[in-house]
Amino acid sequence: xxxxxxxxxxxxxxxxxxxxxxxxxxxxxxxxxxxxxxxxxxxxxxxxxxxxxxxxxxxxxxxxxxxxxxxxxxxxxxxxxxxxxxxxxxxxxxxxxxxxxxxxxxxxxxxxxxxxxxxxxxxxxxxxxxxx
Numbered sequence: 001x002x003x004x005x006x007x008x009x010x011x012x013x014x015x016x017x018x019x020x021x022x023x024x025x026x027x028x029x030x031x032x033x034x035x036x037x038x039x040x041x042x043x044x045x046x047x048x049x050x051x052x053x054x055x056x057x058x059x060x061x062x063x064x065x066x067x068x069x070x071x072x073x074x075x076x077x078x079x080x081x082x083x084x085x086x087x088x089x090x091x092x093x094x095x096x097x098x099x100x101x102x103x104x105x106x107x108x109x110x111x112x113x114x115x116x117x118x119x120x121x122x123x124x125x126x127x128x129x130x131x132x
Contacts, residue, residue, distance in 0.1 A: 001054070005121035008047050008062065012114045015039045030085065037078035040110065044070035047117075065109075065116030073106040 019036040026032040047066045051057050072095075080094050092099035 002121065002124040004050060005062065005117055005124060008050075008117045009114065009121060011043055011046075012110075012117060015043050016110075029089065030081070033081055033089065034078070037074065037081060041070070041074040041078050044074050044113075047113075060120050061116035062113070062120045065113035069109050069113045073109045077102065077106055 018039055022035050022039075023029075023032050026035065044066055047062065048070055051060060051063045051066065054060075057063050076094055077099075080092055080099070081089070084092055089099050089103075094102040097105070
């Protein structure tokens, strides 16, 4: 699992950097949001599927972090964006919140996912240290 958690963390960092580049290079905010949302949703789906395949899915912090990220953040955000393409982002309402506020919360949720992944990675390294 050590390699999986390391890969998840590397991908989370790569997606974060990619999204920054996307918003700096694509002028159309709707398209930039669509690409960024696709990366966040795709990564969340990948992590979710990989963790579901393991024997002890429910003991990993990352599983809970990715569930919150995917089902309460990434999917609702991208679905709302796609289903309301002609409406400005600032005018959208998601789970009763204005989209900019929801987006700010979604950013924090992604950071929590990264922390969960880091914790799980560190937990896989601790047995190595105690064996020495």
